[in-house]
Amino acid sequence: MRTHIPDATVARLPVYLRCLSMRAGTGTCSSQDLARTAGVNSAQVRKDLSFLDAQGVRGVGYDVDELRLEIRKALGLTHEFPIVIAGAGDLGRALANYGGFREWGFSVGAILDVDARKIGSRIGDSVVESMDDLEAIVAERNIEIGIVATPAIHAQTAAERLVGAGVRSILNFAPTVISVEAAEIRRVDLSTELQILAYHLQERSGN
Amino acid sequence: MRTHIPDATVARLPVYLRCLSMRAGTGTCSSQDLARTAGVNSAQVRKDLSFLDAQGVRGVGYDVDELRLEIRKALGLTHEFPIVIAGAGDLGRALANYGGFREWGFSVGAILDVDARKIGSRIGDSVVESMDDLEAIVAERNIEIGIVATPAIHAQTAAERLVGAGVRSILNFAPTVISVEAAEIRRVDLSTELQILAYHLQERSGN
DNA sequence: TAGATTGTTAATCGATTAACAATC
DNA sequence: TAGATTGTTAATCGATTAACAATC
Numbered sequence: 262m263r264t265h266i267p268d269a270t271v272a273r274l275p276v277y278l279r280c281l282s283m284r285a286g287t288g289t290c291s292s293q294d295l296a297r298t299a300g301v302n303s304a305q306v307r308k309d310l311s312f313l314d315a316q317g318v319r320g321v322g323y324d325v326d327e328l329r330l331e332i333r334k335a336l337g338l339t340h341e342f343p344i345v346i347a348g349a350g351d352l353g354r355a356l357a358n359y360g361g362f363r364e365w366g367f368s369v370g371a372i373l374d375v376d377a378r379k380i381g382s383r384i385g386d387s388v389v390e391s392m393d394d395l396e397a398i399v400a401e402r403n404i405e406i407g408i409v410a411t412p413a414i415h416a417q418t419a420a421e422r423l424v425g426a427g428v429r430s431i432l433n434f435a436p437t438v439i440s441v442e443a444a445e446i447r448r449v450d451l452s453t454e455l456q457i458l459a460y461h462l463q464e465r466s467g468n
Numbered sequence: 469m470r471t472h473i474p475d476a477t478v479a480r481l482p483v484y485l486r487c488l489s490m491r492a493g494t495g496t497c498s499s500q501d502l503a504r505t506a507g508v509n510s511a512q513v514r515k516d517l518s519f520l521d522a523q524g525v526r527g528v529g530y531d532v533d534e535l536r537l538e539i540r541k542a543l544g545l546t547h548e549f550p551i552v553i554a555g556a557g558d559l560g561r562a563l564a565n566y567g568g569f570r571e572w573g574f575s576v577g578a579i580l581d582v583d584a585r586k587i588g589s590r591i592g593d594s595v596v597e598s599m600d601d602l603e604a605i606v607a608e609r610n611i612e613i614g615i616v617a618t619p620a621i622h623a624q625t626a627a628e629r630l631v632g633a634g635v636r637s638i639l640n641f642a643p644t645v646i647s648v649e650a651a652e653i654r655r656v657d658l659s660t661e662l663q664i665l666a667y668h669l670q671e672r673s674g675n
Numbered sequence: 676t677a678g679a680t681t682g683t684t685a686a687t688c689g690a691t692t693a694a695c696a697a698t699c
Numbered sequence: 700t701a702g703a704t705t706g707t708t709a710a711t712c713g714a715t716t717a718a719c720a721a722t723c
Binding site: 406 | 472473478479481482483485486487505506507542543544545549551557558559561562563565566568569571572573574612613620636637639643644645647652654656657658659660661662663664665666667668669670671672
């Protein structure tokens with residue numbers, strides 16, 4: 262690595278990581294094995310791994326544990342990332358309760374809401390705090406990543422406040438398009454995914 | 469349309485639809501307006517719309533309501549799609565409670581769980597039913613789309629049962645890779661998204 | 676007519692993959 | 700040595716975008 266890794270490759274590395282986790286400590290794994298479980302072409306896998314410092318052995322494959330480490334290093338998963346979740350509704354709670362990202366160094370640094378009845382309640386290992394304290398919390402806890410899980414109408418404002426407070430990357434779960442300067446935004450949207458599935462359903466049957 | 473629409477375009481159409489919803493009934497909208505709100509290039513917008521039956525007017529732009537209709541037609545959002553949600557944990561509940569997809573013709577056809585304590589409880593407009601009845605429910609209610617929101621260990625089995633029962637498209641929210649023959653699978657994964665953000669954080673600062 | 680914007684072409688860019696020499 | 704698999708090249712494919720004639 263040490264060079265720029267193409268976006269398409271970056272998007273696949275977490276998938277490889279997940280597939281490799283299922284075989285931790287099992288010695289080696291060929292690009293074809295990995296390709297099969299990840300659902301991609303084996304040449305793709307080798308090409309992707311060529312952007313890393315990973316070393317395969319011809320005729321054998323890649324060392325599973327070493328490869329996992331190299332992918333983590335390439336993705337920058339080398340330290341803890343506390344995350345702030347804006348919104349403690351159903352979705353915010355599901356995200357905070359879901360511990361699956363802890364494995365990769367992410368943790369719930371804070372979960373915030375405007376509703377006084379929610380503030381103070383426990384969710385997983387966290388206690389809901391007031392949205393009023395967003396700026397102070399982000400600064401004090403050195404939070405760089407924010408998740409917007411508010412209702413759509415408040416998403417833009419929440420994103421702006423997060424960025425103003427120092428957050429540089431945002432994952433937007435609110436069903437709306439938001440835009441802020443100087444921060445990367447990724448959108449995760451159930452409706453969008455369903456619509457894409459609907460198109461393919463039609464294409465396969467209708468014609 | 470009537471022709472194949474490229475994947476990259478299909479993925480953007482729902483975004484356009486969302487942007488256009490915010491301007492319903494406001495007359496016309498230029499490719500540049502739409503591009504700005506959607507966060508893409510205006511040539512991209514025009515190219516994408518050229519795969520549809522949509523008609524723009526030179527010097528003026530596109531009729532907002534007509535364009536919305538054409539995008540819906542192209543995506544096949546012309547009838548109701550009941551969805552089955554496998555798993556009534558935090559995530560399944562958040563998904564069932566979130567009504568945002570109803571606008572596009574999707575509805576919760578069923579939400580299932582194995583836990584006897586959850587079966588019978590209300591979530592939004594639905595009542596949790598037994599996973600045992602999956603096959604009967606899918607067949608009887610003509611469900612084509614399934615959402616896997618089970619714990620990771622049960623995701624593969626749930627997907628297989630869904631497909632066996634007649635589901636042809638699956639949205640997988642479980643943090644694992646699943647694979648089934650004869651069905652389209654799309655994965656939505658918080659960890660993956662966070663890892664991509666982490667990479668970009670590192671790339672922007674570290675260097 | 677002047678200004679604006681579409682629709683489309685063609686250039687460019689980036690991603691995928693087959694193929695194969697290198698080598699364990 | 701024989702079999703397997705990497706690492707990389709080069710061909711191909713698909714997506715993006717600048718540019719501009721057509722035209723409202």
